[in-house]
Amino acid sequence: METELEAELSAHRGRFIVVEGIEGAGKSTHITHIVNYIRAEGREVVATREPGGTALGESIRELVLAPSKEPMSPEAEVLLMFAARAQHIEDVIEPALGRGAWVVCDRFTDATYAYQGGGRDMPLSRIAALEDWVQGALRPDLTLLLDVDPEVGLKRVGERGGKDRFDQENVEFFAKVREVYLRRATLDRHRYAIINADQEIGKVRQGIASALDPLLATKADG
Numbered sequence: 395m396e397t398e399l400e401a402e403l404s405a406h407r408g409r410f411i412v413v414e415g416i417e418g419a420g421k422s423t424h425i426t427h428i429v430n431y432i433r434a435e436g437r438e439v440v441a442t443r444e445p446g447g448t449a450l451g452e453s454i455r456e457l458v459l460a461p462s463k464e465p466m467s468p469e470a471e472v473l474l475m476f477a478a479r480a481q482h483i484e485d486v487i488e489p490a491l492g493r494g495a496w497v498v499c500d501r502f503t504d505a506t507y508a509y510q511g512g513g514r515d516m517p518l519s520r521i522a523a524l525e526d527w528v529q530g531a532l533r534p535d536l537t538l539l540l541d542v543d544p545e546v547g548l549k550r551v552g553e554r555g556g557k558d559r560f561d562q563e564n565v566e567f568f569a570k571v572r573e574v575y576l577r578r579a580t581l582d583r584h585r586y587a588i589i590n591a592d593q594e595i596g597k598v599r600q601g602i603a604s605a606l607d608p609l610l611a612t613k614a615d616g
């Protein structure tokens with residue numbers, strides 16, 4: 395049972411919001427709005443991303459995203475993602491949540507399940523073991539899944555130019571990624587909001603706000 399002290403600490407603790415979705419879903423597009431929306435409620439907000447968020451994490455990001463002639467093994471890929479995540483949790487995410495700030499993160503462990511599990515066929519149980527080891531009890535309070543058909547997402551990214559190692563994957567790869575995202579979100583409707591990202595940006599924004607409102611309301615006194 396939760397002690398009074400634990401209950402008080404958890405009431406003070408910030409909330410951990412993650413934005414997920416395939417390439418071109420609109421994560422980067424919406425992060426600024428999400429941050430402003432939460433700040434307007436008087437909260438401190440830390441915006442960050444994965445892989446990245448620390449000097450080590452950004453170096454790992456360059457390693458995993460850089461196109462290379464030498465294929466990266468799925469095991470190496472998943473371990474690099476969790477190495478970046480371990481540093482990110484210790485240096486950025488936990489300190490922020492602990493002082494009551496809200497953390498808004500562009501991708502987190504659902505992306506590992508979706509890309510390395512779905513896209514690269516890594517057994518999900520291995521990812522779950524790493525998740526437990528690296529994160530302990532840390533899980534997002536809310537994951538906003540921006541859901542879009544891969545054809546639509548890839549077309550948007552294609553217009554952006556400058557493809558990274560994942561952008562170069564084909565529609566079948568992203569269909570598998572999307573399927574794992576949707577399966578995870580559907581199994582846990584309390585912790586996920588599935589938002590149709592194939593609508594005009596204003597509509598997507600409304601969907602995001604509706605998903606954030608209940609969480610903001612629970613912290614009105616915090």
Ligand SMILES: Nc1ncnc2c1ncn2[C@@H]1O[C@H](COP(=O)(O)OP(=O)(O)OP(=O)(O)O)[C@@H](O)[C@H]1O
Nearest residue numbers: 416417418419420421422423550591593594595598
């Ligand atoms: N709802 C939308 N309708 C039309 N265009 C959109 C929409 N959302 C985003 N875009 C456009 O699609 C492109 C990709 O969006 P964005 O960079 O936000 O995607 P992302 O999810 O961050 O992708 P990545 O995973 O590659 O970082 C941008 O040019 C953006 O302006």
Ligand SMILES: [Mg+2]
Nearest residue numbers: 421422423500
């Ligand atoms: Mg982005």
